[in-house]
Amino acid sequence: MPQLGSGGGDDLGATDEMLAFKDEGEQEEKIPENAFTERDLADLKSSLVNESEGTGSPAAAAADPEAVRRVQDPQRVYQEKLPDHMDDGMKHQDPGMYKGSAYSGYPFLMLSDPYLPNGSMSPLSNKVPVVQPSHGVHPLTPLIPYSNDHFSHGSHSPHLPADINQKQGVHRPSQTSDIPGFYPLPPGGVGQITPSMGWFTHPLMLGSGMHTTGIPHPAIVPHSGKQDMEHYDRNMKPQPEPKREKEAKKPTIKKPLNAFMLYMKEMRAKVIAECTLKESAAINQILGRRWHALSREEQAKYYELARKERQLHMQLYPGWSARDNYGKKKRRTREKQQDSNSGGKRSAFGTYKEKDAVPAQFLPMEVL
DNA sequence: CAGCCTTTGAAGCGA
DNA sequence: TCGCTTCAAAGGCTG
Numbered sequence: 001m002p003q004l005g006s007g008g009g010d011d012l013g014a015t016d017e018m019l020a021f022k023d024e025g026e027q028e029e030k031i032p033e034n035a036f037t038e039r040d041l042a043d044l045k046s047s048l049v050n051e052s053e054g055t056g057s058p059a060a061a062a063a064d065p066e067a068v069r070r071v072q073d074p075q076r077v078y079q080e081k082l083p084d085h086m087d088d089g090m091k092h093q094d095p096g097m098y099k100g101s102a103y104s105g106y107p108f109l110m111l112s113d114p115y116l117p118n119g120s121m122s123p124l125s126n127k128v129p130v131v132q133p134s135h136g137v138h139p140l141t142p143l144i145p146y147s148n149d150h151f152s153h154g155s156h157s158p159h160l161p162a163d164i165n166q167k168q169g170v171h172r173p174s175q176t177s178d179i180p181g182f183y184p185l186p187p188g189g190v191g192q193i194t195p196s197m198g199w200f201t202h203p204l205m206l207g208s209g210m211h212t213t214g215i216p217h218p219a220i221v222p223h224s225g226k227q228d229m230e231h232y233d234r235n236m237k238p239q240p241e242p243k244r245e246k247e248a249k250k251p252t253i254k255k256p257l258n259a260f261m262l263y264m265k266e267m268r269a270k271v272i273a274e275c276t277l278k279e280s281a282a283i284n285q286i287l288g289r290r291w292h293a294l295s296r297e298e299q300a301k302y303y304e305l306a307r308k309e310r311q312l313h314m315q316l317y318p319g320w321s322a323r324d325n326y327g328k329k330k331r332r333t334r335e336k337q338q339d340s341n342s343g344g345k346r347s348a349f350g351t352y353k354e355k356d357a358v359p360a361q362f363l364p365m366e367v368l
Numbered sequence: 369c370a371g372c373c374t375t376t377g378a379a380g381c382g383a
Numbered sequence: 384t385c386g387c388t389t390c391a392a393a394g395g396c397t398g
Contacts, residue, residue: 219391254390255389257377258391259376272394280392280393280394281395284373284376284392284393285374288376291376322380322389327389329390
C-alpha cells in the first residue's frame with residue numbers, strides 16, 4: 001500500500017497492499033516448463049497410485065517436493081499467496097510498471113503483439129487499453145484462448161488499427177469510467193471474427209446473450225446450459241422455435257474469472273498437449289502446482305487481469321451479484337461436501353482432504 | 369445425462 | 384471480522 005497506493009483508491013475497494021514477496025527460492029521455482037510437465041505428470045501419477053493404495057499424506061507430499069517445501073515454510077506460503085489487492089498496485093497502468101517483463105505472453109495486455117510486424121512487444125502494449133476492441137473481442141477472459149495461437153493466423157490482424165495502442169493506451173483519465181471505452185464494438189466487427197475465436201462463437205453473440213450495452217460477454221450464458229452451448233457450437237445458429245421459452249428466460253450471468261481461472265484457461269491447452277492428459281481434474285492439479293511455482297510477476301499479471309475482469313463485469317452488470325447464481329449448480333452431495341470440508345482444510349495451500357491435512361504449525365498465520 | 373472431480377480466488381452470508 | 388460455502392472453467396468419469 002504505501003508504495004503503490006499513491007494513485008488513489010481502487011474502485012473495487014481492495015486494500016491495495018502490495019505484499020512483498022520473499023525472494024527465497026524463486027530461482028528454484030523457475031523450472032523449464034517441459035521438465036515441469038514431466039515431473040508434474042510423474043507426480044500426479046505417483047500420487048494417484050498412492051492414493052489408491054490408501055496411504056496417507058506422506059506419499060502425496062513426497063510426490064510433490066515443492067508442496068512440501070511450501071508446507072514447511074509457512075512464511076513463504078503466506079507470501080506466495082498473492083492477494084488480489086496487490087494487483088491494485090498495478091492498476092494505474094503506469095507505462096513503466098511492467099515494462100518489458102511481466103506481461104510477456106500475456107494475451108490481454110499483450111494483445112497488440114500479434115499485430116506488430118516483428119511480433120515483439122511495444123512498451124505501450126503494457127497498457128490496458130491495448131485491449132482489442134476492433135474485433136469485438138472480449139477484452140479479458142476471451143483473450144486467453146486466443147493468445148498467440150489464434151492471432152498468429154493473421155487473418156484478422158488487418159482489423160487492428162495500427163495506432164490503436166497509442167490512441168487508447170496513452171491517455172486514460174480514470175480507471176473505472178474508461179473501461180467501457182476499451183470495448184467499443186464496431187458495427188460489423190463481430191461478423192469479422194473468425195470462427196476459431198473462442199467466444200465469438202458464443203451463442204449469445206447470436207441473440208439472447210448480447211448485453212444491452214451491445215457488448216457481448218462470455219459471462220452471459222443461457223440457462224439451458226451445456227447442451228444448448230453445444231448446439232450452438234455445432235450449428236452456429238440460434239435455437240429453433242421450441243427453444244423460445246428458454247430464450248425468454250433470463251440468461252445466467254457467470255462470475256468473472258479469478259486469476260487462477262484465467263491462468264487455467266490460458267495454460268490448459270498447453271498442459272494437455274504436453275501431458276497428453278485430458279481429464280480436467282488431473283490437469284487442474286498440475287495447473288495448481290504450476291500456479292504456485294509462478295513468479296510473483298507472472299502471478300501478478302493474472303491478478304491484474306482478473307481485477308480488470310471484475311471491473312468490466314461490474315460495469316456491464318452493475319446489479320449482478322455472485323449470489324444470483326447460488327443454487328444454479330445443483331450439488332447432489334451436499335452432505336458429502338460438508339464432510340470433506342469438516343474433515344479437510346481449505347487453506348492457502350488449497351483444499352486438503354484428510355490425507356493431505358497440513359499440521360497447524362505449518363499453516364500461515366492468516367489461515368490459523 | 370446430471371453431477372463429480374480438482375484447482376485457486378472472489379464473494380456472499382451467518383455467527 | 385472470521386470461517387464456511389458456493390461458483391467460476393473444463394473434460395473425463397460415474398451412477
